[in-house]
Amino acid sequence: MAEGPTRRRGKALLDAIYTAAVDEAAASGPGRLTMDAIAKRAATPRSTLYRRWSDPLDLLLDALADRHPVEQPAPGADDLRGDLVAALRLMVEWGFSPAGRAVMAILGDPARDPRVVEALWERVFDRRGGTFTQTVLRHYASRGALDPARLTPVVLDIGEAMVTKRMLDTGAAPDDDYLAAIVDQAILPAVGLGPAPA
Amino acid sequence: MAEGPTRRRGKALLDAIYTAAVDEAAASGPGRLTMDAIAKRAATPRSTLYRRWSDPLDLLLDALADRHPVEQPAPGADDLRGDLVAALRLMVEWGFSPAGRAVMAILGDPARDPRVVEALWERVFDRRGGTFTQTVLRHYASRGALDPARLTPVVLDIGEAMVTKRMLDTGAAPDDDYLAAIVDQAILPAVGLGPAPA
DNA sequence: ACGATAAGATACATGACTGTAGCTAACTTG
DNA sequence: CAAGTTAGCTACAGTCATGTATCTTATCGT
Structure with missing residues (x-):
């Protein structure tokens, strides 16, 4: 044998x-x-x-x-909305991987050691060039498709925040409809491409 | 004695x-x-x-x-922006109380038992009439100050999501400037009262 | 082929938490 | 005031994780 x-x-x-x-x-x-x-x-x-x-x-x-090396969103040609949804989908996927769950639990731990969190950022996150929707938004801003001045830290984090909260609340992965709603109702208005103000 | x-x-x-x-x-x-x-x-x-x-x-x-009985936001007369910031401030306060930390840890626990989370909602949250910014937004919508059709579940949750994410990321309480940024750059545009689209 | 390295298999005392049990005595209720 | 309830105390065996310390032997580098 x-x-x-x-x-x-x-x-x-x-x-x-x-x-x-x-x-x-x-x-x-x-x-x-x-x-x-x-x-x-x-x-x-x-x-x-x-x-x-x-x-x-x-x-x-x-x-x-x-x-850690997580798949990066690959912004396409001219579909900001679609690319944002895709970026959020990547995030959901990561969030439900064992690694994502572990990270979430570390961050949510009330007894968390600041040094551990710091190490987490240094050793895990900082290697990646920005978060999921960030990559996409920056890409389209650099092509002139949206106003770079709108891309504040708050705005760059809207998608991630909404997905995080949703996963915390329901414990389940948001489906594409919900991701699309986040893009249409929260992100796009914030970058100035949403429905017109009343 | x-x-x-x-x-x-x-x-x-x-x-x-x-x-x-x-x-x-x-x-x-x-x-x-x-x-x-x-x-x-x-x-x-x-x-x-x-x-x-x-x-x-x-x-x-x-x-x-x-x-649980948490202080409720008390929307005032005609200051939507101020009331939203105040509501978020209440949320931050709660989030940093021992109870808030405990809840966060329960929700973030990857090994969480769905029954526990369900019990948490039933026994703790559902008694309250909605979350922090929700109360404020509904109040102003009912007075005609903003379009009720805009108040989708996603939009009603933006403020809470942004604050939650921020607290997870930094472990610290967001200051008023950050809360104001959330209101100005994320919530108000989403309800149609933000800066005009480009 | 040999020698260094490090995985694999024990074993051990220590300490924390569990769930249960039995007892005493302080409080409350009728 | 007597009787019932229940806090407070102590003890126990059982389980699990900790660090550490052997000893062996498979595998790698030269």
Whole structure:
């Protein structure tokens, strides 16, 4: 019987550990995240974990950073509305991945350590060039399709905020109709392309 | 020495327990909430807690329900903008109370039990007539100051969503400037009272 | 092929929380 | 004032996670 290697090392092992950590965090919440559970899920002895990380959260941050490269919205030709909906769809997808759930729980934790959040931004988010709708809005602004002066931090965050709140409230992924409503009723008016003022 | 009663009962005791539960949840997060910690904080034996509740979350829900009546926004005469900012200020205040932190953590918990969330809405939120900016917007719509047709679920939730996201991101309370920016740049355009479209 | 490295398999004392139980004594109600 | 209720106290066995410390042996680099 041609058996493969029986003992994992390096990248393969790391990968199993990271997967276990993120899944475990998504299942139990980072608050209840434990070295023991990660080790069991990854089928590795705890000692292996302790060799590299001092506590579960530290491990989780590495895992999230490793997992992070998220698909970027690719703004198309001339469909601002469609591209915005697509960007939000990407966000929903990410938000419901184990990584997204874990991040949400970290941010929502009232006992959150500011250093952890800071590390989260540094190690995970900052590598990406801006958030989902931001990329799209900036793209169209640079093409002159909308007024760059309107793209304040508040406006750039409307889509993400609405989706976040919706996911928090319902626990479910907003469908395309709801995403379209966000675009039509909140984002477009804010960038000056909505229905005319009364 | 005229000593009061040395043993708490009924409402006084309940009150101490509820306070302990909410504070404990705000401090450690509901994920790490334990009967033991609540009991210690309330200086009561665990047996007293087990007599009434079967687990910490059940207890916490009762505590939140008991604590809930939140101050309602009181829309004034003719200052939609000011009233909206005031409503958001109320929301921020609530969000940073122990109860608000606990609720946030419950909603953000990836392992959240749908029944718990349902119970949270039933026992805590539904008693109130709508959320913060909702009350204000409906008030002005009924006076004809803005178009009721614009008050879709999405639009009614913009303010709350922006504040929620901001608190999640920064962990701090948005100041009045930021609240005003939300009103000016997101809510007012969405109800048709913002800057004119380009 | 050899030697360094590190995964894998234990084992252990410690501490936290659980759920239950039994007792005493303070309060409330009739 | 007597009887019923229930806070307060203590103790217990059971479970789970923690760190640490072995010892082995598979795998990698040279």
